Amino acid sequence: MGHQISRRTLFRSASGIAVAGALGTSLSACSGGTGAGSTSSDLTMIWWGSDDRHAAYKKVLAAFQKKNPKIKIRPTYSGYDGYFDKFNTNIAGGSAPDLLQMDTALVAQYARKGVLAPIDSYVGKSLDLTGFSKTLLAAGTVDGKLYGVPSGIGVNQLTVNRSGLEKLGLELPDREWTWADLKKISTDVHKKSGGKIYGVDDGGGSTLQCFEVFAREKGETFFTEDGKKLGFTADTLQEWWEYWAGMRKANASPPPAITSAAHNDLTKNAVVIGKALFTFDSGVYGAGGSITDAQLDFLPTPRGDFSGAREGNFVNGGVLLSATKASKKVADSVKIMSYFAQDATAIKDMQLLRGIPPTEKARELIASGLTETDKLNMANADYIAQRVGKASDALAAPAPPPQGADQVWDLLFQSNLAVAFGKKSIKAQLGAFFDQSAGILEG
Amino acid sequence: MTVAKSDAGAGEQAASVTPSDQRERDRMRRRLARRRGGGWWPYAFLAPWFIGLFGLTIYPMLDSLYLSFTDFDLLTPAQWVGVDNYDKMFTEDPVFWDSVHATLLYVVVSVPLKLALALGVAMLLNRDLRGIGLYRAAFYLPSLLGGAVAIAIVWRQVFGGDGLFNDFLGWFGIAGQDWISSPDTAIYTLILLAVWQFGTPMVIFLAGLKQLPKDVYEAAAIDGVTPVTRFFRITLPLLTPIVFFNVVLQIIDAFKTFTPAFVISNGSGGPLNSTMLYSLYLYKKGFTDLQMGYASALAWVLFLVIAGFTAVNFIASRYWVHYDD
Known part of the structure; x- marks a missing residue:
């Protein structure tokens, strides 16, 4: 019968090679080592942000280089997605940047791993931090040492589509509103829009902007001071998830498919796609520039409406500028930090793109050049900062989150989603959440 | 001498x-x-x-x-921990099991569908039509685009809540949903993407079909054999070495799928870990959570699993693969 397929051995060896090659790549992709610092003569700098922020950074850096022609800066910038994955790989590969924009949520881990350079010795010399409050500097302080200069005041704000509310004949709630008020107006939005729009995006799995404030209103923190355990009780989380289950049931919040789609993707945010009028994601404005055409406004995270509710809001440092330990140009990096913190043109160019400026002087400098939305944003942030400052019952601002914090936050998001999709009961998910969090924080 | x-x-x-x-x-x-x-x-x-x-x-x-036997975070030197990573994986990491579940589902559903489609199209294209080369190229095209990030992004849009697929369903009065964001359907959008990229096995099938002896078919035609019998009694048995080759390659490929899962779920493996394919989880552990030791252990488990699957394949092939020698 002819010459057809009889080359058994050929097939065998071909498959064998294919298998070996296939497996080899997946295994060898997972190997690495620690190396030495950058050898290039340029000062490398990285940050994440929106196009607006990129433009502002570049403008400020250009002005800085004109005054300091000896320092040559090579910037690299991107969005937040993948920014730290890349940074990790760079450090491991020995090509760490000299200067970087650091997340206040991650500074503690990197500082404790010895990635960042302490900069205390420069303060008062080449690093001018006049006007920075102690609470603000706490955002860049780990175990008593300063590892980053805060870019500004960061507060938890809800972003509100005010024109959307007005169209439905609803009024912007008062800044002293409570969680019950949020539920009421969100339910109204759904009713008055004929079921087309939900009120507020699902905050049940949202941490920094949302649950952490609620826990603090209960007098609890997200992580304990030493960062080895969760600082809140199962009762608090249960009450929280039940509140959001009620929100979804009342159509005050959108169904989980919308929440899930918005995860890690600002362009799918419920307010951005026009499915809600309130969002806890401050990125919609702030870092991302105005995505929607609507007139936006801002509100503090609601107050607790239970007896003994404390002030839950707090002030953190926006983003940080940090130098890496492996860098040979820490002194130059510090000069740049100082420039961003104090130079009048730099402050004016940056406006609110890295948060509300950190010092009184800087806030005055930018006040005149602000857009309407910027002014509203700053006014609300000011309001929160002052309220927090005056409150006698507020807990101290949270310590920089521990190693594994981002995994716990993601777990909280996934847990709320599992409840919302009806895959798990609140009770069952509570147990799983606390078990797994303990596992993550133990390391 | x-x-x-x-x-x-x-x-x-x-x-x-x-x-x-x-x-x-x-x-x-x-x-x-x-x-x-x-x-x-x-x-x-x-x-x-x-x-x-x-x-x-x-x-x-x-x-x-x-x-894989160490605790290594990329930034500080590795610490020897023995078999801790492997132990943790099997006893206290629910996400690991989520990813195993998602990956097995993906492999078991996508590979047979893809091969069936590849064989079907290869049979259709195995004839002398005018411009047949053009058709072949057209069917192979998706596989050229396949690994690209762009196509995964398009996929995310097509099957999103306001995507083309729902518009299409709308013509028939069917209310769609967000297929990407629902934990029950997300993995199937990935499977569909894999199946659509049937070009490579198709080309291999086509090459195999072209080598089949004409005389057998002529004899069958004289005996009045129906097309169905002809396919199951002649074509498929003669083609088993090719089928085997494709099965082995596609299974390995499917186990290692990373890009579409990463892009479509925005790197999260969500919703609810339903698209947390094994390679994606491995990447997340290594490069996002900085647990490179654990990720290495994951890689070796994958290695053993694929090696196991392939070994079973080779052993089973003795019973169903027909070599003509």
Whole structure:
């Protein structure tokens, strides 16, 4: 019968090679080592942000280089997605940047791993931090040492589509509103829009902007001071998830498919796609520039409406500028930090793109050049900062989150989603959440 | 031996060297030179490949085997922890099991569907039509685009809540949903993407079909065999070596799928870990959570699982693959 397929051995060896090659790549992709610092003569700098922020950074850096022609800066910038994955790989590969924009949520881990350079010795010399409050500097302080200069005041704000509310004949709630008020107006939005729009995006799995404030209103923190355990009780989380289950049931919040789609993707945010009028994601404005055409406004995270509710809001440092330990140009990096913190043109160019400026002087400098939305944003942030400052019952601002914090936050998001999709009961998910969090924080 | 003798001869009996001795000696010398130089040349030419094999595959593999027994965060030196990583994986990591579940579902559903489609289309294209080359190219096209990030982004849009697929369903009065964001359907959008990229196995099937002997088909036609019988009794049995080859390759490929899962879920493996394909989880552990030791352990488990699947495949092939020799 002819010459057809009889080359058994050929097939065998071909498959064998294919298998070996296939497996080899997946295994060898997972190997690495620690190396030495950058050898290039340029000062490398990285940050994440929106196009607006990129433009502002570049403008400020250009002005800085004109005054300091000896320092040559090579910037690299991107969005937040993948920014730290890349940074990790760079450090491991020995090509760490000299200067970087650091997340206040991650500074503690990197500082404790010895990635960042302490900069205390420069303060008062080449690093001018006049006007920075102690609470603000706490955002860049780990175990008593300063590892980053805060870019500004960061507060938890809800972003509100005010024109959307007005169209439905609803009024912007008062800044002293409570969680019950949020539920009421969100339910109204759904009713008055004929079921087309939900009120507020699902905050049940949202941490920094949302649950952490609620826990603090209960007098609890997200992580304990030493960062080895969760600082809140199962009762608090249960009450929280039940509140959001009620929100979804009342159509005050959108169904989980919308929440899930918005995860890690600002362009799918419920307010951005026009499915809600309130969002806890401050990125919609702030870092991302105005995505929607609507007139936006801002509100503090609601107050607790239970007896003994404390002030839950707090002030953190926006983003940080940090130098890496492996860098040979820490002194130059510090000069740049100082420039961003104090130079009048730099402050004016940056406006609110890295948060509300950190010092009184800087806030005055930018006040005149602000857009309407910027002014509203700053006014609300000011309001929160002052309220927090005056409150006698507020807990101290949270310590920089521990190693594994981002995994716990993601777990909280996934847990709320599992409840919302009806895959798990609140009770069952509570147990799983606390078990797994303990596992993550133990390391 | 001969060399030593002739060299000694050259010294002692230089006077009595005959022309034929001289020729013999020259030939010997030339052969020797050829053998010595030739002995190393092939290795020199192979060196780039060997450097690649040892430097980029074997050494990193062994290194990852070592790292899989350590706690390594990329930034500080690795700490030996014995089998802790493997222990943790099987006993206290629910996401690991989520990813195993998602991956097995993906492999088990996508591979047979993809191969069936590939074979079906290959049969359709195995005829002499005008412009058949064009058709073949058209069907192969998705596979050229396949690994690209762009196509995964398009997929995310097509199957999103306000995507093309729902518009299409809308024509028939069917209310769609967000297929990407629902934990029950997300994995199937990935499977569909995989199945759509049937071009490579199709080309291999087509090559196989073209080699099948015409005489058998002619005999079958004379006997009045129906097309269905012809397919199951003639085509498929003769084609089993090709099927086997494709099954092995596609299973390995499917186990290693990363890009579409990463892009479509925005790197999260969500919703609810339903698209947390194994390679994606491995990447997340290594590069996002900085648990490179754990990620290495994951890689070795994947290695063993794929090796196991492939071994089973080869053993089972004795019973269903028909070689014509």
